[in-house]
Amino acid sequence: MPFDGFFTRAMVKELSDLLAGGRIGKIHQPYKNELVIAIRAGRKNHKLLISAHPSYARLQVTEDTFDNPNEPPMFCMILRKHLEGAIIEEIRQFEMDRIVIFDIKGRNELGDVSYKHLIVEIMGRHSNVVLVDKEKGTIIDSIKHISAALNSYRTILPGSSYIFPPAQDKADPLSATKEDMLKAIDFNSGKLDKQIVEKFAGISPILAKEITFRSGLANRVSLPDAFITLMAQLRQHEYNPAITDSANKEHFYLFPLTHLEGESKPFSSLSEMLDRFYFGKAVRDRVKQQASDLERLMKNEKEKNETKVKKLQSTLKDAEKADQYQLLGELLTANMHVAKKGMQEILVVNYYDDLGGQILIALDPRKSPAENAQSYFSKYQKAKNSVHIVKEQIAKAIDEINYFDGLLQQIASASTRDIEEIREELAEQGYLRLRQKKGQKKNPNAKPVIEKYVASDQTEILVGKNNKQNDYLTSKLAHRDEIWLHTKDIPGSHVVIRSKEPTEETILEAAVLAAYYSKAKNSASVPVDFTRIRHVKKPNGSKPGFVIYDNQQTVFVTPDEDKVRAMQIN
Secondary structure, eight states: OOSOHHHHHHHHHHHHHHHTTOEEEEEEEEETTEEEEEEEETTEEEEEEEEOOTTTOEEEEOOOOOOOOSSOOHHHHHHHHHHTTOEEEEEEESTTSSEEEEEEEEEOTTSOEEEEEEEEEOOGGGOEEEEEETTTTEEEEESSOBOTTTOSSOOBSTTSBOOOOOOOOOBOTTSOOHHHHHHHOOTTSOOHHHHHHHHBTTOOHHHHHHHHHHTSSOOTTHHHHHHHHHHHHHHTTOOOOEEEEETTEEEEESSOOTTSOSEEEEOSSHHHHHHHHTTTHHHHHHHHHHTHHHHHHHHHHHHHHHHHHHHHHHHHHHHTTHHHHHHHHHHHHHTTTTOOTTOSEEEEEOTTOTTOOEEEEEOOTTSOHHHHHHHHHHHHHHHHHHHHHHHHHHHHHHHHHHHHHHHHHHHHTOOHHHHHHHHHHHHHTTSSOOOOOTTOOOOTTOOOOOEEEEOTTOOEEEEOOSHHHHHHIIIIISOTTSEEEEETTSOBOOEEESOSSOOHHHHHHHHHHHHHTBTTTTOSSEEEEEEEGGGEEOOTTOOTTOOEEOSOEEEEEOOOHHHHHHHBOO
């Protein structure tokens, strides 16, 4: 993983420069495995993000915003008790491992000085955050509890002694010489990058691949030279953080990864790079877990209506034979004098055929000619009446398909708060029963929270992320002369520019937001319509979020995550 021992070492340097000597302020635990700690250091306020997420574990200063729960989790309350108001004396790395130790000086309930360790273990799904009493060496609490049944080597439970993970007995790459390198690597065995990972501490597979790539035709001369050169650079903390986009997959590291084909984007700090790399990723993961039942419901409803449309279209084909039934009834009436009861069919001249052709009419032998004619007229009337009904049903089913298509798009770009509003909407529409959480009371007057962005000229842009937000933004919040945007014929968000006369650049930036928060997020040259709010109407009885509009103009833009992030208001 990119967050290897060397990346941890670099992050410790960055955090030490920023936060050492700083005072801990408010502590929040917005999600199960993540902490956000406010720190005042160097006359500035910083937000330290500590994540023990199984897929996105990391440690960084962040500019992102987080929704905090109404009731803080127990671990958060314990951290507040022991750490708020305390001073971070030192931030250090344990050996070359992905373990960071915050040495913290504070005071206990009696006012006596006390020392704590906040230990962050960045180890994939085994990641953890542990608060340790420095003097006793015992665990006060942890974000994840690990019993002896789960790990016989080390127990992570309150009251247990804190033990570091088992040593891997690897060589220190920063002090390694060329001779050490030659002794460690068996050049005849191949897979040199894997050997480097196995023999030297702190090196991830991606760093090992970079070393072997830089050595060219790796041999006993070129590989040690590439290794020592890169280690000298890392020893001096010479970094150039970059995200490399290769084969539509992004990779971050301390410098551009030359062994990967693709474009690299540089960043001024590791934290800025991680904010960009993880932008939306952890949120998507949480949303996916919270909304799995909703997504399943939506897909089922959409598929059900798609099947219904196919059946109705087949019914419509039969119904459109109405004119044929009328013709047969009229021809049979005109030939009543030759038709007799008991006949199964009759061949008559088709008077409506300019060529004077004949047509065979099927008859019910149990009915008289008049009854047979009446039967055809009845079929004609029934088919004629059903055409209108079937077309109405098809239109309704297509509306349902479009509705759920839009909801699926909204889930794809939703936050956890947005999901709750989508859940409420589906309950209001009768698709599911809302699960009321114990002790939770919904404020009926609560207004949807609209996401805010700012254009280059500081004009405010608002984005609705679900139907409740879209309806509120377009129908109640926006002024009638402000500019409204939406992707053309594509499910997406309502976007409003809070200006009556925005610049062309602002319109294009708002259009990027509309395209990014739409089903065409991963497309290029997306058509986005824009018009004034006064030209946007919500038809009576229409589905949530549905509007019609006119007097629009269209621009074409390509969604750009970096532009969206740059416009976001924290």
